[in-house]
Every structure is written in C-alpha cells, then in structure tokens.
Amino acid sequence: MGTRRPRIIAALAAVSLAAACSPGGDGGDGDTTGYPEQNITIVVPFSAGGPTDTVTRMIADPMAEALGGKIVVQNVEGAGGTVAAGQVAQAEPDGYTVLMHHIGMSTAPALYKDLGYQPLEDFATVGLVTEVPMTVVARPDFPPATLADLTAYVKANQDKVTLANAGRGAASHLCGLLFQSAAGVKLQEVPYQGTGPALTDLVGGQVDFMCDQTTNTSGQITAGKIKAYAVTTPERVKSLPDVPTTTEAGMPQLQVSVWHGLYVPAGTPPEVVQKLSGALQKALADQAVIDQMAELGTAPVTAADATPETHRAHLEEQIETWGKVIADAGVQAS
Ligand code: ASP
Numbered sequence: 014m015g016t017r018r019p020r021i022i023a024a025l026a027a028v029s030l031a032a033a034c035s036p037g038g039d040g041g042d043g044d045t046t047g048y049p050e051q052n053i054t055i056v057v058p059f060s061a062g063g064p065t066d067t068v069t070r071m072i073a074d075p076m077a078e079a080l081g082g083k084i085v086v087q088n089v090e091g092a093g094g095t096v097a098a099g100q101v102a103q104a105e106p107d108g109y110t111v112l113m114h115h116i117g118m119s120t121a122p123a124l125y126k127d128l129g130y131q132p133l134e135d136f137a138t139v140g141l142v143t144e145v146p147m148t149v150v151a152r153p154d155f156p157p158a159t160l161a162d163l164t165a166y167v168k169a170n171q172d173k174v175t176l177a178n179a180g181r182g183a184a185s186h187l188c189g190l191l192f193q194s195a196a197g198v199k200l201q202e203v204p205y206q207g208t209g210p211a212l213t214d215l216v217g218g219q220v221d222f223m224c225d226q227t228t229n230t231s232g233q234i235t236a237g238k239i240k241a242y243a244v245t246t247p248e249r250v251k252s253l254p255d256v257p258t259t260t261e262a263g264m265p266q267l268q269v270s271v272w273h274g275l276y277v278p279a280g281t282p283p284e285v286v287q288k289l290s291g292a293l294q295k296a297l298a299d300q301a302v303i304d305q306m307a308e309l310g311t312a313p314v315t316a317a318d319a320t321p322e323t324h325r326a327h328l329e330e331q332i333e334t335w336g337k338v339i340a341d342a343g344v345q346a347s
Pocket residue numbers: 059060063064065066115117178179182183184185186206207208209225226
C-alpha cells in the first residue's frame with residue numbers, strides 16, 4: 014500500500030480540519046449527534062464463512078463497542094460482490110448501512126459494462142481495513158505437486174481442469190485471470206457465491222483448484238486438507254512459512270493482494286463517516302483482532318490508512334491500475 018503513504022499527512026490534516034469545523038450535529042441530513050441510535054448493518058458481498066465475511070466479523074464487535082451501538086453482519090451474495098454493492102449504493106445515506114468490500118470494488122468497473130453503480134460517485138469511503146495475500150490452492154489429490162507442475166498440467170488438460178472462483182469481479186476471479194494469462198490457458202471456471210463454499214468443494218474434491226485469501230485457506234493448508242502451490246505476494250506469509258511465493262515458484266506475473274475497505278452510500282453525513290472511521294481505527298488496534306489476523310496471514314492497516322481520505326486515494330489508484338490490467342488481458346465485459 015506504499016502508493017498511499019505520501020498522502021497520509023495531508024489526509025490527517027484534512028480530518029482534523031473537518032473535525033474542528035464540524036458543528037457536531039446536523040450534517041444537512043438530520044441531527045447525527047446521537048449516532049448510532051439503531052443497529053448498524055455491515056453488508057458482506059459474499060457467502061458467510063468466507064474470507065471477506067471472516068474479516069468483517071472480526072472487526073464488527075470491537076467497532077460496535079467503540080460506537081456504543083450494535084452491528085449486524087448481513088451476507089448479500091451474487092455476481093462477484095456487485096449485487097451487494099449495488100444495494101448499498103441505493104441505501105439511505107444515514108450511516109446505518111455499511112458495505113465491506115475488497116479489491117473487487119476497483120475491478121468491477123472494468124469487468125462489467127452495466128455495473129449500475131459508480132464506486133467513486135455512489136459511495137463515501139470510511140477507511141481501509143486489511144490487505145490479505147492470496148494462495149493458489151488445489152484439492153488434496155490433484156496431481157500437480159508444484160506451481161510449475163500445475164502450469165504444465167493445466168496446459169495439457171485445459172478441457173478437463175476446473176478453476177473455482179466467487180464470480181466475475183471477485184478477487185479469486187481476478188487472480189484466476191492472472192494465472193490463466195501467465196500460463197497461457199483458458200480454463201473452465203466454476204463460479205460460487207463466495208469462496209467459503211468454493212473451499213468446501215475444493216476440500217471435497219468437486220473442483221480442482223482456485224486462488225483465495227489466506228484468511229480462508231490458512232486453516233485447511235495447515236491441516237493438510239488442501240494443496241498450496243504459492244502465495245501471491247512478494248514475501249512469504251509468516252503463518253505459512255513453507256509455501257513459496259509465486260516469484261520463487263516461477264510465476265512472478267501472478268501478484269495480487271486483496272485489500273478490504275468499508276463504504277457508506279454517498280451523501281452520508283461527514284461526521285457519521287468520521288465516527289465510523291474512528292471506530293474502525295479502534296477495532297484495528299484491538300489486540301485480539303491483530304492476533305486473529307496474524308494467525309490467518311494478514312494484519313490490520315495503520316490508523317492513518319483506516320481513514321476516508323487514504324482509502325479514497327487508494328480506490329482511485331486501484332481502479333486505474335486494474336482497469337489497465339483487465340483491458341490488456343482482453344477480458345470481455347458482460
Ligand atoms: N475470496 C472471495 C473472492 O474471491 C470473496 C469471499 O468469499 O469472501 O473475492
């Protein structure tokens with residue numbers, strides 16, 4: 014997330030200025046001083062039990078505690094996370110409907126012709142949450158032993174091999190595209206509503222392989238229930254010391270890590286956004302959250318990165334970056 018660092022001081026200055034100038038009440042949309050006065054819903058765009066869901070549930074309680082309210086997590090599945098994002102874009106901008114999304118927020122505009130929402134216009138960013146490495150994993154009895162073997166195997170068996178993902182626009186879809194492009198193959202993709210159920214099928218041998226966040230795959234890798242070929246980050250993951258990086262394994266082009274952030278509908282009063290962001294920062298500093306994340310191969314972002322301004326700058330940069338990659342890969346918009 015190095016591209017955002019120079020903006021941190023400016024972002025913090027903007028936050029303090031906004032706080033100093035805020036009347037602390039009416040944001041043009043009613044009195045918000047008592048926020049929250051009802052349950053807050055965090056919408057997760059993928060299945061329960063998957064990685065996005067896991068990260069959301071880790072921070073929901075400490076955020077609720079910091080806010081002095083209650084947070085309910087709701088899974089709204091479908092179309093690689095775009096159903097949930099479309100729904101939250103239309104929600105009342107009152108701070109009671111929040112979206113947890115990941116890198117898919119930045120890839121969907123290039124992957125969907127008629128997305129139905131615009132990430133930069135229809136949402137206000139609350140803050141980044143975490144950045145998670147991906148793993149290339151396979152069913153336990155899948156023949157290839159290494160990433161190089163996998164590449165050779167899929168080339169020789171293109172018509173047979175199945176690649177699971179969480180739908181077009183999901184991180185697993187993006188990683189699968191990058192893999193296919195690096196290997197020079199076109200495989201049969203099997204879309205799920207999230208990689209939670211995809212992982213269950215992988216363990217059961219119903220699909221051959223996939224990419225997924227360490228927040229979902231770590232436990233099954235460590236338990237020897239699935240094969241792990243590589244992590245998609247420049248460094249190995251501490252909690253998975255035996256799994257090589259894609260660079261070490263001979264596929265340096267396959268680099269992707271999955272950043273997550275919280276969003277509210279555009280028009281949400283700024284003081285409500287600041288309250289949510291402050292609660293997010295507190296949750297991310299919670300030792301239990303830090304420990305749980307470390308066990309799953311990730312870490313919370315810094316307080317400076319869990320701000321609306323830093324998050325927005327990152328989203329802008331990522332939309333541009335992935336837009337080019339997807340256009341170059343020649344992926345058809347639906
Ligand atoms: N890991 C999934 C993805 O491919 C999403 C999820 O199920 O959380 O984007």
